[in-house]
Amino acid sequence: MPTLENIVTPALIVDGDMVEANLMAMSTALPGDRLRPHVKAHKCTQLAKRQASHGHIRFCCATVREVVGMAAAGLGTDLLLANETLDASRLAPLEACVTVAVDSLETIEAAARAGGAVEAVLVDVNVGLPRCGCKPEDAGRLADAARSKGLGVRGVMGYEGHVVGLEDRQQRIDQTSQAMEILQRAHADVGGNVISAGGTGTYDINTWATEIQAGSYALMDTAYGKLNLPFRQALWVWSTVISVSDEYAVLDCGLKSLGMDHGNPQIEDGQVWFCSDEHTTFSTQAKVEVGDRMRVTPAHIDPTVAYHEALHVVQNGEIADTWPIDLRGW
Amino acid sequence: MPTLENIVTPALIVDGDMVEANLMAMSTALPGDRLRPHVKAHKCTQLAKRQASHGHIRFCCATVREVVGMAAAGLGTDLLLANETLDASRLAPLEACVTVAVDSLETIEAAARAGGAVEAVLVDVNVGLPRCGCKPEDAGRLADAARSKGLGVRGVMGYEGHVVGLEDRQQRIDQTSQAMEILQRAHADVGGNVISAGGTGTYDINTWATEIQAGSYALMDTAYGKLNLPFRQALWVWSTVISVSDEYAVLDCGLKSLGMDHGNPQIEDGQVWFCSDEHTTFSTQAKVEVGDRMRVTPAHIDPTVAYHEALHVVQNGEIADTWPIDLRGW
Structure with a gap:
């Protein structure tokens, strides 16, 4: 085992006790299925296993490779690819239960073609961040299209990424409320029992979502460090x-x-x-x-x-x- | 072999003909030992082999691992670690001829302790960029210290990193001249036959250096693209x-x-x-x-x-x- 004196630098070091404290703080605030940890922040299945030991066994991924790696590590109970992909066929052979985000007919068709482990979708809705996500008024139509292709529709996803980093808490509260109003409207058209949203900066603010997609809380950085969070x-x-x-x-x-x-x-x-x-x-x-x-x-x-x-x-x-x-x- | 239509994205693609044209343009301007290509820009031994086929067989590296990998690929004729390290012992076992940059007694001692492939140093001189490099007036003393430890002293190195990106060519000319005046003064105290300096932005301007350490010219980017270079x-x-x-x-x-x-x-x-x-x-x-x-x-x-x-x-x-x-x- 290398030591802090002789390890080749630069190297990433983590404080094991602080990671545990962060995981504990989050599992107290959002126990079990209230949190779906996002592995994109750490890309590390060993750390994901620590998160699972705190009761968070359903995960978010940002890339196909993250999903593949989580499944290979035995963490495939319920994996959400919280991102659009045309490459869903790589997920089909996995020993896992995979849900993918969709915001277009093309991404729905890619999910439907994949089959296998890819059983269901969340309709990804734009709630204010100019990135992926359909218009709220298109969400119901996309859900119908997914069902017509034989896919399960578990609900909606809508990431308030334009809000999570705002330093003023009241602003985060107000703007999360506005974003989630949009998502709830879409959810009424889509159905299903999942409203997936949120991040480390809104983990305790976003009470509209059924599950929060936070990831940074486990390790933190200077950007989130300004927000007076308990991590x-x-x-x-x-x-x-x-x-x-x-x-x-x-x-x-x-x-x-x-x-x-x-x-x-x-x-x-x-x-x-x-x-x-x-x-x-x-x-x-x-x-x-x-x-x-x-x-x-x-x-x-x-x-x-x-x-x-x-x-x-x-x-x-x-x-x-x-x-x-x-x-x-x- | 993957195709452009089915390869997993994001992926790095290079235009093979343009790379060859860039390597050819550089080997025409700076043939043979006039250029010591810096592998830090591409970190790829296959591309380094293309550079060697154009007559550039002596390379610069920025990290110990780059030196180790270049030696393993059979490209160890004359490798310069153009960076300070306390970890030179990892270089000792290599089947290669390694020179390291030094700017302090500590880095000289690390090189001397290494032995093996680490046979010589360049005294790294600060020529205006606030980074590594000794004061010009300390260079001769450091060269003496290196020799007293049994190390060969091949000459000096001084990177005008504050100049290479300036968009105005006349400014690059004027400031390179100033920087190399400093380096030549140090060289007079140090001895040896190498003056190693320069980068893609000053490859044809820096006529004071005996060898140019350019790397970006092979692949280029938008920053260097503004400089009207022939790459x-x-x-x-x-x-x-x-x-x-x-x-x-x-x-x-x-x-x-x-x-x-x-x-x-x-x-x-x-x-x-x-x-x-x-x-x-x-x-x-x-x-x-x-x-x-x-x-x-x-x-x-x-x-x-x-x-x-x-x-x-x-x-x-x-x-x-x-x-x-x-x-x-x-």
Whole structure:
């Protein structure tokens, strides 16, 4: 087992106790089927097994490969591909029970052609984010089309992705309410008993959904860290100081180990200047020496994790376990 | 062999003829040892072999794993780890000839401890970019320290990374001149016959360096595309339209398949609105249907390639070869 002193950096480390605390906080707030954890945030079946041990056994995936990997790991009780795909045939042979999101006749036909494990759909409804999802008024027609193709229709899905990151809680409440009003209207036309929606930023606000699709809560990042949620930062990029100058120092993590769409990462007691492919230049008042190792907090967890091969689980200051990030790719 | 119609998307595709044209243009401008191609841009030994076939057999790497992978692929004639590392011992067992960049006593000691394949160093000098590199006035002292530890000193390295992306050519000329004046001063104190510097944006401007460390020229991206260089875009993210609405459509590539630090990717005849983890929302005047496949041009190639497992080489409209991106990780 590698140690924090000798492990090759950059490496993803997670605080095992904080992950458990986050999973516990979520399972207390949203027990059992009230949460459908989204694996896209961590892409790690070992972590998904920890989520299952807290009673969350039905999962969301964003890619076909995530569904395939979850099924292979024995986590296929009820998998939702919460995304549109024309490639549903890759899901058919799985030892799993798979539901796919659809928002068009083309995606319905792809699901119907797949057969096998793909037994049902959720009609994906646009609730305000300009991305996937049909117009609310088209949802009933699409549900009928799915049924006519022999697919089960479990209900609707509508992700308020334009709301989950708003820092003002009252704004999140107001805008979630508006989004879910749209989704409920569509649900009345669609039928079924599932209303799937929500994310880490609205997990306790979205009481309209029958199940919440949160994922980031398990590991967190600086973006969600601003929202005063009961989940704590549990993942960092572990990095080595490789160069020290008078005014700044340089770490060996950079654009290829950090998702950058939400901006620069953060470090304790210091200021990040900029990131290059394999470097982060920063300044600090603290004394820094070449060879020191530091935790770097990513701004956005999902595209950060997707660069790495493993999560190293730290407990009592030591690497206690290594979990492969086995759901990468498509 | 997969086809462009059935390959799982998102996928990286490269135009085989354009890559060859780019390699040819570079080998005409900087034949043989005048160029030391940087593999960090493509992380692909198959592409490195194409570069070697154009006479560029000495390579730059940014990570220990890149050096290890290049040596394993039989490309270890003269590998420069153009980056500081405390982990040089992983290089010692290689069947290769390895030079490492050093800018401190700690990195010199790490190189000296390694032994084996690690025979020599370049003293890395800061020429204006606040990243690695010693002060010019410290370079001679570090060279002496390296020699006293039994290491060969081949010369100096100094990357004008603050200059290579400037859109105004005259600015690139002026600032490269200033940076190389610093590097030449350090070289006088260091000795050796190598002055290693430069990048794709200064490949024909930097006439002070004995070898140029360009990498992006082989595949290009939108950032370097603004510089009127004789290298053409040769890599795209191949992506599928999975949802179409009245005002926009959605592709199945996003933050996990595109390096985002240089901003949004581009599409032909359209406007990218924003990227999410697995989606790109865009608008276009062209007719778009669910299932259409499109080329997406990344803003920054290096962190884009690092998300993918393979480069699919397209020739005459068909996938003619698939090259593993086998130098990922650290």
